[in-house]
Amino acid sequence: MVKRSQATTKARRALKVGGLGVRIAGSYLGYQMQNLFLDTPARAENKASFQQKSAQRVREELQQLRGPIMKLGQTLSMQGHLIPEEILQELTDLQMHAPPMHPTLMRTQFKKSMGEYPEAVFARFDMEPFAAASLGQVHFAMTPGGDEVAVKIQYPGIREAIRNDFALLRTVTLPARWAKYVSEEMISEAEKGFILETDYRNEAENIEFFRTHAPELPFLRVPAVFREYSSDKVLTMSFMRGEFLDQRLERKPSQEWRDRLGSRLFELFVYQLYALNAIHADPHPGNYLYDDDGTIALIDYGCVKYLPDNLVRGSHAMADSLWEGNEVEFAEALQAVFESRIDFSDPRSNPILQAFMEYLQFLMPKKGRKKAIDFGQGKVLESLTSLWDKVLKTCPPNPEVFFLCRQELGLFNVLHRLGARVATTEVTGRVRRAVR
Numbered sequence: 001m002v003k004r005s006q007a008t009t010k011a012r013r014a015l016k017v018g019g020l021g022v023r024i025a026g027s028y029l030g031y032q033m034q035n036l037f038l039d040t041p042a043r044a045e046n047k048a049s050f051q052q053k054s055a056q057r058v059r060e061e062l063q064q065l066r067g068p069i070m071k072l073g074q075t076l077s078m079q080g081h082l083i084p085e086e087i088l089q090e091l092t093d094l095q096m097h098a099p100p101m102h103p104t105l106m107r108t109q110f111k112k113s114m115g116e117y118p119e120a121v122f123a124r125f126d127m128e129p130f131a132a133a134s135l136g137q138v139h140f141a142m143t144p145g146g147d148e149v150a151v152k153i154q155y156p157g158i159r160e161a162i163r164n165d166f167a168l169l170r171t172v173t174l175p176a177r178w179a180k181y182v183s184e185e186m187i188s189e190a191e192k193g194f195i196l197e198t199d200y201r202n203e204a205e206n207i208e209f210f211r212t213h214a215p216e217l218p219f220l221r222v223p224a225v226f227r228e229y230s231s232d233k234v235l236t237m238s239f240m241r242g243e244f245l246d247q248r249l250e251r252k253p254s255q256e257w258r259d260r261l262g263s264r265l266f267e268l269f270v271y272q273l274y275a276l277n278a279i280h281a282d283p284h285p286g287n288y289l290y291d292d293d294g295t296i297a298l299i300d301y302g303c304v305k306y307l308p309d310n311l312v313r314g315s316h317a318m319a320d321s322l323w324e325g326n327e328v329e330f331a332e333a334l335q336a337v338f339e340s341r342i343d344f345s346d347p348r349s350n351p352i353l354q355a356f357m358e359y360l361q362f363l364m365p366k367k368g369r370k371k372a373i374d375f376g377q378g379k380v381l382e383s384l385t386s387l388w389d390k391v392l393k394t395c396p397p398n399p400e401v402f403f404l405c406r407q408e409l410g411l412f413n414v415l416h417r418l419g420a421r422v423a424t425t426e427v428t429g430r431v432r433r434a435v436r
Contacts, residue, residue: 100129122143148239154233207237242297245288258419281407373423373424375412
């Protein structure tokens with residue numbers, strides 16, 4: 001009976017995902033039929049209406065499905081250079097808005113994990129969550145000692161949903177894997193990361209790692225973990241105040257504030273790479289809060305990638321050789337990053353070498369180290385994205401590169417939405433000097 005129930009749930013989920021595509025395709029055919037009877041201005045209006053309705057349908061269905069499928073929508077919401085504004089606005093709502101659990105189910109899930117109902121554990125517990133995302137929802141509470149905390153409670157059955165979604169993903173990406181655009185190693189690494197995110201004890205360790213190893217960044221705020229109120233499916237941490245990026249931008253902050261925040265976000269990324277040997281690999285704006293003074297609160301640590309030493313050492317050497325113009329040493333550093341995956345003595349590896357050099361020379365130019373890159377310009381974002389695409393198309397599939405790519409492209413899209421100007425070479429050099 002249990003196996004049949006699990007199989008039924010898996011089949012229903014697969015049908016929902018597949019059915020969404022069918023419904024969107026049907027809507028598209030109807031949209032094209034309508035265009036046959038419309039003039040040019042009416043067609044433009046019809047196109048905008050179709051995109052809006054389709055995006056809303058995608059967002060609503062992804063919210064209901066939660067899990068990896070919803071996280072895919074969150075990832076797409078960071079690709080502002082590829083997605084029309086109507087669709088982008090709907091996908092952005094995925095970052096913190098999923099249908100919450102019924103209070104009875106939430107209380108049952110909490111008691112199953114903690115042994116008591118939340119109102120018996122906390123001096124105050126708000127039954128209505130203030131945030132609900134792909135894997136769990138978050139409630140405001142107050143401990144008996146008077147501490148304000150955020151209590152994250154995992155949705156029931158989410159691990160099984162992840163396994164089912166990745167089984168479906170392996171099926172639909174089979175042609176891409178045959179063509180070697182996507183590797184089984186990358187899919188397995190992503191699945192492993194998603195499963196790890198469902199273990200809130202691991203997230204608690206990630207938070208404490210950042211609290212211990214990132215005190216040199218005075219603009220970064222990291223929550224404290226309350227272990228006595230946490231488990232593998234419940235995570236209690238100090239409540240962090242601040243505004244999300246879109247809320248800040250609605251108040252039209254000054255260019256000075258945008259530039260300062262953009263430089264800090266870029267410094268945070270560089271610091272993670274060179275000082276922590278770890279990357280917070282889930283860069284969507286729902287994971288960051290901002291204060292008036294440009295302080296950054298990082299509030300979700302489920303997806304943290306700990307980087308191998310060869311990648312960090314190679315990244316240092318790549319920056320040095322890039323600024324010195326030494327192509328031979330750059331190739332050796334890149335070899336260290338990829339270990340045995342690439343043989344740069346083989347002329348066929350030249351496109352990989354050139355792709356990496358072109359990307360890094362654009363992002364961190366040697367000349368004019370204090371000159372800022374204006375991420376607000378669309379052409380800058382398009383150039384960086386196309387260069388990253390070139391890197392991914394020419395280099396062997398690599399999980400570490402995949403995670404860095406996800407983080408960097410997410411960062412670039414945030415800097416673009418922020419309209420920030422960042423002296424990337426100066427920031428990188430300053431951080432590297434400080435950590436050596």
